[in-house]
Amino acid sequence: MSGDKNPSSFTIGNTAQEKGLDYVPECYVVSPSKSSSSGTEKARIPTIDMSRLRMNGNKRSIAIEELSEDCRHRGFFQSNDVYNPVRYGTSLKNGADKVQFWRVFLKHYAHPLDAWIDSWPHNPPQYREKMGKYCAQVRNIALELMGMVIESLGISPNRLTPQIDRGMQVMAVNCYPPCPKPEMPLGLPPHSDYTCLTIILQSSTGLEILDTDDGNWKMVPELHGVLQVHIGDHFEVMSNGVYKSVVHRATLNSEKTRVSIASLHSLGMDDKMETANELIDEQNPKRYKESSFKDFLDFLANNDIADGKHFIDTLKI
Numbered sequence: 001m002s003g004d005k006n007p008s009s010f011t012i013g014n015t016a017q018e019k020g021l022d023y024v025p026e027c028y029v030v031s032p033s034k035s036s037s038s039g040t041e042k043a044r045i046p047t048i049d050m051s052r053l054r055m056n057g058n059k060r061s062i063a064i065e066e067l068s069e070d071c072r073h074r075g076f077f078q079s080n081d082v083y084n085p086v087r088y089g090t091s092l093k094n095g096a097d098k099v100q101f102w103r104v105f106l107k108h109y110a111h112p113l114d115a116w117i118d119s120w121p122h123n124p125p126q127y128r129e130k131m132g133k134y135c136a137q138v139r140n141i142a143l144e145l146m147g148m149v150i151e152s153l154g155i156s157p158n159r160l161t162p163q164i165d166r167g168m169q170v171m172a173v174n175c176y177p178p179c180p181k182p183e184m185p186l187g188l189p190p191h192s193d194y195t196c197l198t199i200i201l202q203s204s205t206g207l208e209i210l211d212t213d214d215g216n217w218k219m220v221p222e223l224h225g226v227l228q229v230h231i232g233d234h235f236e237v238m239s240n241g242v243y244k245s246v247v248h249r250a251t252l253n254s255e256k257t258r259v260s261i262a263s264l265h266s267l268g269m270d271d272k273m274e275t276a277n278e279l280i281d282e283q284n285p286k287r288y289k290e291s292s293f294k295d296f297l298d299f300l301a302n303n304d305i306a307d308g309k310h311f312i313d314t315l316k317i
């Protein structure tokens with residue numbers, strides 16, 4: 001690739017971010033209206049206290065009510081639960097990308113753990129053990145939160161239990177090397193996750209969310225030991241649009257490598273997420289078609305997220 005500033009695709013190990021180039025090839029440049037230079041204001045992210053959500057009685061009802069407000073207005077919150085930290089690629093569309101992104105990632109399935117762990121990388125040697133522990137713990141938190149989010153909509157918390165229990169957990173371990181011109185490319189383009197919930201851990205700032213109140217990008221602060229939680233497309237569907245999935249993107253910096261670990265929680269591969277009947281009436285007709293994780297994978301195979309195509313838009317009635 002050296003000397004070639006605008007190749008249409010790269011082989012693994014040859015991307016600009018992996019090679020640490022001191023310039024940004026043209027195929028990484030996003031149009032100025034989409035670039036990251038505007039996103040400096042900090043997002044106001046509500047923090048939920050899991051211990052209050054785990055209480056009984058009145059205190060819990062108040063915490064569930066607050067959770068409902070956070071989901072309704074932001075679709076994004078963070079949990080104060082502390083945890084112990086820990087498909088390789090660079091391309092969104094298996095080398096067919098029109099625009100490249102400054103990211104190296106590993107993605108793998110994580111639930112049930114014993115079905116997948118043997119397929120995870122051997123290196124670094126402790127990866128399986130540490131990531132295995134993290135995946136199990138973060139899934140427990142996700143299950144608990146999903147139940148609470150469902151309850152906060154006034155739906156019985158057990159309603160989706162069987163589907164959630166056999167649900168999928170996908171881990172995306174994202175690495176964003178320092179970029180010589182961090183305002184030109186993006187680490188990841190604006191997108192919402194297909195999930196019910198996504199839980200993110202980031203090593204430093206770079207994650208930004210679109211504030212639907214003013215249409216501006218807001219930076220998600222990095223707080224040590226704090227997990228960031230997104231509402232995904234499938235919870236937007238379930239809630240009949242009362243809760244919206246969060247549009248987010250990853251921005252870059254010129255100084256240090258940023259790592260984020262996203263744990264993506266959804267129903268099983270073929271289980272369809274439907275809008276809850278309790279949230280459909282004459283004033284609020286059903287707004288979304290049902291869909292599964294498999295439907296999302298089919299969407300990905302046929303569409304380019306970097307072109308601004310959103311899975312949730314294909315589900316709107």
Ligand SMILES: O=C(O)CCC(=O)C(=O)O
Pocket residue numbers: 172174188193200202206207248249250259260262
């Ligand atoms: O790096 C980040 O903070 C965002 C990662 C993300 O959005 C994803 O993996 O879907």
Ligand SMILES: [Fe+2]
Pocket residue numbers: 191192193248262
């Ligand atoms: Fe995402």
